[in-house]
Amino acid sequence: MWPLVGVLVMMTSLLASFAHAQQPPLIDRKDFFGEIQISGAQISPDGKWLSFIQPYKGVRNIWIKKADEPFSAARPISADAQRPIRTYFWSRDSRFVLYAQDHAGDENFNIYAINPGAARDPATGLPPTRALTDMRKVRAEIYAVPKTKPDILYIGLNDRDPRYHDLYELRISTGVRTLIRRNTDQIAGWDFDNAGELRLAERTTAAGDTEILRMDGDGFTPIYSCSVLEECGVEGFDAANAHAYLLTNKGGLNLIELESLDPKTGAVAKIESDPENRVDLGGVETSEVDYRILFTSYEDARERRYFRDAAFGRQYAWLQSQLPGMDVDLGSRTADETLWIVAAHSDVEPGAVYLWNRPAGTLQLQYRLREELPRDALSSRQPVSFTSSDGLTIPGYLTLPKGLPAKDLPLIVLPHGGPWARDSYGYDPFAQFFANRGYAVLQPNFRGSTGYGKAFLNAGDGQWGRKMQDDLTWGVRALAAKGIVDPKRVGIFGGSYGGYATLAGVAFTPHVYAAAVAYVAPSNLITL
Template identity: 55%
Template structure:
């Protein structure tokens, strides 16, 4: 499964599977001495208990990749118990490998060779914050001074931002193209990066809400993918003068470029637009709009899967479809013959082609099955010689692993649900304890193969059900769309009826059913115990959202292009009916119905499902004196990456399940794991939720001074790391029609913007506001306790109506001037309402006077009040403004902008 995903991706990621080894000196112990004799007899028939370290610890060797010239193999291997990159020559034993990276704490999640094989590139974040940077290291370079490894250069150097690798061109091996959201956290600009020097050149500034960029074979930027305000997908041709829309599909359809054809004109496109249920592969001409169908599933069962291309000839060599098992359809006879030869040499196993030499004659072959995490081979296509590189966990007792069986069952409304069932060995498939393990996403799917969670639990004696509930991908548009707005409803029924199916077959004991999952699977776990409390006897929720409203409010900035898709597929919190639906589907609001023992697991730095999502449900159960267990790792994000954390979590989870489902478990574990477990175990009584001000309870600040008409010029800088860009602003304050009108005309690095706010005299309550920046136009009127208006962004104006819970203050262009008119004094604090236009909701701000300071700016020297403006809800970002004590002029501001990757904007009065 993809357990820690909560976003549909344009690209599919390969999963690195954890591996297993036999049990060491540790034994098994049942937590329930009074377990029935039949249960104890069943336990004695099970295979030997395998140490959890062998399931969730570091593999000795993983992810081997062949260099383009066929000389070197890079691979992952532990260094100080943390996965790092090593390199060795082809033909040498892996014990001769040379350490290339030496991070003692954070595992390297992935790496690849540069086109010329001179550099190894890898990505890494800090403590799970998902702000990935791209690094390059020369494997032939000597160790840096005082270090064990060569210097790894940060090619993207983005602080508080996220890099995306967009293209690795064949014709220029010293170049990669990356997307960076350091200017605007919601959108990635396109940069050309020279690998050898780190020189970075801006190719395209993303001011058009582009979610994906597509290059052709010659590394020309040819296509862009955009999500409209309605959630539709647009494919745009990138022209010198701008963009031209060439293809579009609705919000409940999908279409995406796969790769350019070798003719350089047409593009392979995966689409289910129109009356197609199953996604197909077509050839599309962006110049003419002509579409030619190439292929859909010959069996008519599943969506188009993947296209395999020769990097040497750019020809399509095979297509794949992921059914109960993967099916491959070859287009090239030579590749097909080699594949069939490998099937004869490696019977009964799935075979995948990995990295290969530039001439495509020597390649790395990966094999696996449901009972075997796999092996790596080198295959010489010229001589047909197959050489074993390494066996993943050679000591793994394959004879004790279990089969993953494809099954299907009917849900509550008759919809057929595909699933996988893993049954323990050595005992009859009768009256077994069962763990339901829903996948993350939810727009993803479970697949056949080696699953370390399923094998681990089966080894403990559980049956494990992995259902591809409605809303899962790969089974067609109707099946996917059947999950729309069904979180906690029919999607949850698909799990419940899976339990009923196995109970009805006599496989599962209805009194010993547990549920466990991560991300959406964590939500499904919480929903299971909240909405069907009689179904489950124990539950472990990993990074699971408990409140769908707060989940949607706090999604990462770089998911902005998917915000409307979430609203359409989950529910729109900005409509009364959508808000009511999401409230009903939030497990937090049914916490009083939970009677199932629950363990909650969280990464403190999770940018997708924030820490508060777990702590809300923990506090809700604690406050009704219901026992709940809570684990929170301070160095993890959306799912645990450090093996010591993962093993500690599983040590706690297996003991927890064994207690309530009467199964066996491993007592104790490795010293570092046993030491780590209490460090990440949190006493629920110690959890304190951040207090949020209630908009309805916030009063209206009362100014003690009036605005002063005039024109004021400001200038300053926008700094992000070592980069600094100039900016300027002219602020005009004038009386007009019995009101104040304040206009800020700004020249920013990302373009010009004009913000005009009209205020009522005396109260300074905003009456209306107009914003114009690039393609965005906003017109808004404040009417009593509401803000109503329209927002236009590359399309027709879209209306909005926001309930503020009271009157707004210090909003728009007049915000700083309005605060300057308050009764500023030492220790003065006030909370007020603003409108968050991006999220279209009320936002509470707090202004606090920190004291007086002498400030010198180009306009002169001033004695000023230093005022800090922050989010009253504790959200990141702040503004410091210095207000002249004599004239109430705003003479300087310093803003920290989390939406721009933590950039700092400093502005000073010039006249």
């Protein structure tokens, strides 16, 4: 991350070139916020099919094509006329496409299965869709899709008690459900090992603490816990299927690290923490062939990855070399992990989706998100940091309008929602929309944001409208002091917690903001 002073020095050196640059034309707002045409690409486990989400009769549905066919040959396999399908997945044997959908927005999700190879209805041209959990006022949860049991899902249903989900085995081909565990112990999550066997569970106690439990027949034994002010959770099992991977910042730890948890004894051993000692562990990517860790990731100003599998690291380095300047995310993969869906994105690239043949070393573009957006008209979004009222360093991102000098610009402060979330590097439609209209955009990751450690997160406790608000104000001051923004032309815009911060901004610091727009904003913390 660049300190703000460093960014300002760079900006000053570029003022002359900015002054002579041409401001991009105004981009229509629908190009930023209109419906995306194609998204959610997945490769089937056998590598024969590529599926994706695209509107069908005006509603987003699932489409499918052979992996080597053009997108023009794709056909829809679902036809929900009321609610867009947002996510889906393939069964392990490539026989079924599955998704969860609620009814008229009631948030009670049922699970549906489609066999793309089934005979299509002559009237609709679509294969039949089967409801595997056809219930009302019941919310289904999917816990595991075991590779060793391709016709099985492990799901939760709260039909017996709406507060808690009982654990079921669901056979995809028939829809037959078998009760595995009645949830009378307030279990919030169930953890299955590499063989598809139930090993652990997690629950929240009345005090808000998290407990990890070992399953012992019909009973259980607590083996690990962390307080309400700490984080701990299971992230799969190791290659030997003996120990669980544990993400935790318990006790004296500030940053979330990766540990090994012995289910038999509850003993833990450190595996890895951030080599730069800056941010929480962000993720662990494991092979689904042999369950080795491929790499760990840390989300700093930009994501950093550390490869534990040297061969995969070399292949990923080649992939990165083909997409310079991009952050490259791995998506779905075939069962043998030869074919992968990957997405490349940056601050000025909403996303380009490719099919990566790993052993062959080839990369084929499938589609681009928001193809209509002129990439060369978008503005750079750079990491910055500044000091708040009490000396705490606040990281964030600054977007400057392309083609304008970085001097006396109008500013939009854009606080994120949550507040237990964070802004990340990459394309941001709001930042680009405002920058295209001549505004600088500041997105501070104020105290209480996630990813920067326990101390930074807990520094936000009791600070809504107080020091969390200072973090925004001092960001404005830092930019104004350097002459980048005009302090008389500052607006604030946000939703959810960002909406609260917007209301608090004009209520508590009206001298800072000339305009404010809040959406889905809580305004009364007592009734929140």
